[in-house]
Amino acid sequence: MASDESAALTYASYLALDDVLASQRPRSDEHDELLFIVIHQVYELWFKELLHELDRVRQWLEDDEPHRAQHTLKRILSIVKVMVAQLDILETMTPLEFLTFRERLEAASGFQSDQFRQIEFVLGAKSDKAIRRFPEGSRAHVALTRRYTEPTLWDAFLNYLAREGYAIPASHLASDVTTRAEPSAEIQAVLIELYRRDTKNAELCERLVDLDEGMQEWRYRHVKMVERTIGTKSGTGGSTGAEYLRNTVGANLFPDLWDIRARL
Ligand code: HEM
Numbered sequence: 560m561a562s563d564e565s566a567a568l569t570y571a572s573y574l575a576l577d578d579v580l581a582s583q584r585p586r587s588d589e590h591d592e593l594l595f596i597v598i599h600q601v602y603e604l605w606f607k608e609l610l611h612e613l614d615r616v617r618q619w620l621e622d623d624e625p626h627r628a629q630h631t632l633k634r635i636l637s638i639v640k641v642m643v644a645q646l647d648i649l650e651t652m653t654p655l656e657f658l659t660f661r662e663r664l665e666a667a668s669g670f671q672s673d674q675f676r677q678i679e680f681v682l683g684a685k686s687d688k689a690i691r692r693f694p695e696g697s698r699a700h701v702a703l704t705r706r707y708t709e710p711t712l713w714d715a716f717l718n719y720l721a722r723e724g725y726a727i728p729a730s731h732l733a734s735d736v737t738t739r740a741e742p743s744a745e746i747q748a749v750l751i752e753l754y755r756r757d758t759k760n761a762e763l764c765e766r767l768v769d770l771d772e773g774m775q776e777w778r779y780r781h782v783k784m785v786e787r788t789i790g791t792k793s794g795t796g797g798s799t800g801a802e803y804l805r806n807t808v809g810a811n812l813f814p815d816l817w818d819i820r821a822r823l
Contacts (some may be wrong), residue, residue, distance in 0.1 A: 587665040591656045598649050599669070605642055606674035609635060613681045613712060620715040624724060625763055631764040639773035639782045650787065652822055657788050663794070668796025673699030680775065681708040682812045683713050683740050713740045713813055723760065725749050742814040750819050755775065770810045778808045 571577065581798065582600065585592040614637045619628035676689045685707055693699040710718075714736055721727040728745050754761045782804040785794075794800040811817045 585660075589659040589712075590762075591652050592660045592663075593656075594652065595660070596651070598645060601645065602642065603674055604793070605638055606672070606678060609638055610674065610677055610681065612638070613678070617681070617710070617712055617715040620719040623719065625719070625759055629763055629766055632763075632770065636766065636769050636773055637769065639777065642775050643773070646777075652783050654788050654790075661789075664794055664795045665742065666797065668794055668798075670794065670796035670798065673703060677702055677706050678774075681709075681712055682770075683711040684810075684812065685711075685737050685739065685752070685780050687737075687799055707737055711740070712767075716763075717746070720753070720760070725753065731742050740812075740814060742818050746815045747819050748821075750815055751822055753783040754819070754823055767813050771816070774812065775808060775810075778804070780785045782808060 566572070583596045585596060604734055607619060614633055616628050616635065617632045619625075619631060647788060671692070673693060674684075679685070680688075680703065687707065690700060690703040690707060693703065714734070717727050717731050721732055726745075728743075731743065731746060750764065754764065782801055785804055786801045789800060791802070794803070798804075
């Protein structure tokens with residue numbers, strides 16, 4: 560008899576649908592909990608795909624392939640737009656509907672999403688504290704530790720520009736990959752020149768600004784959704800809730816690309 564492995568491939572087996580569809584496990588009998596689980600799972604799948612594509616962009620830059628990097632960035636931006644739009648669905652859940660099962664979440668919170676932290680790490684917002692929240696040896700701890708010591712997208716971009724002939728100071732090329740990019744007058748002078756003369760790379764910069772803005776758009780929409788759903792209550796993850804989240808909105812990932820705008 561044919562084993563499962565040798566059986567003809569089907570839609571369901573290719574997509575591991577039995578596993579996927581058996582992975583929603585509500586902790587209550589409340590109607591709205593399924594939506595809450597599905598939407599978070601869909602986000603985690605998009606986060607996985609986003610990380611896959613961000614790694615790809617970084618590789619294209621390392622390989623001096625700006626057009627391909629831009630192509631992949633466009634795909635990433637489309638995903639971010641879908642991620643933002645999906646919040647509309649969850650906003651159809653009223654505060655009272657959420658309350659029907661909220662206490663069953665105990666201390667679980669999106670705050671514990673390691674893939675979201677991985678995305679932050681690739682985009683330059685790294686923190687060793689975020690790694691220590693996960694047990695040593697766990698999937699999350701291993702992945703975050705690896706990404707902590709890897710160059711960020713911005714590191715890869717500056718190194719690419721240096722190879723394109725731009726005068727990126729050596730201190731930035733060899734800079735500590737674990738620190739967040741701080742505004743730099745020298746880099747900004749380079750970028751202003753680049754914007755004036757180099758359409759190809761200026762386009763690439765614009766896609767990075769799109770990505771920065773898109774991530775902030777998600778944060779803004781998430782905090783507004785939190786405000787309308789739980790108001791000033793603290794989060795299940797133990798933070799002050801909307802107040803904590805408001806402080807994460809508006810921090811630019813690539814500050815140099817924003818700071819030059821008034822001087823272009
Ligand atoms: C009713 C819906 C939601 C509510 C009320 C809510 C509430 C919160 C709150 C209060 C926090 C702050 C941490 C805490 O104390 O728990 C938080 C963080 C977070 N949530 Fe949500 N959330 C909701 C939906 C979502 C969805 C659909 C996602 C998608 C993955 C998500 C992802 C996150 C992430 C990634 C953080 C960490 C943000 C950061 O630390 O910068 N949340 N959420």
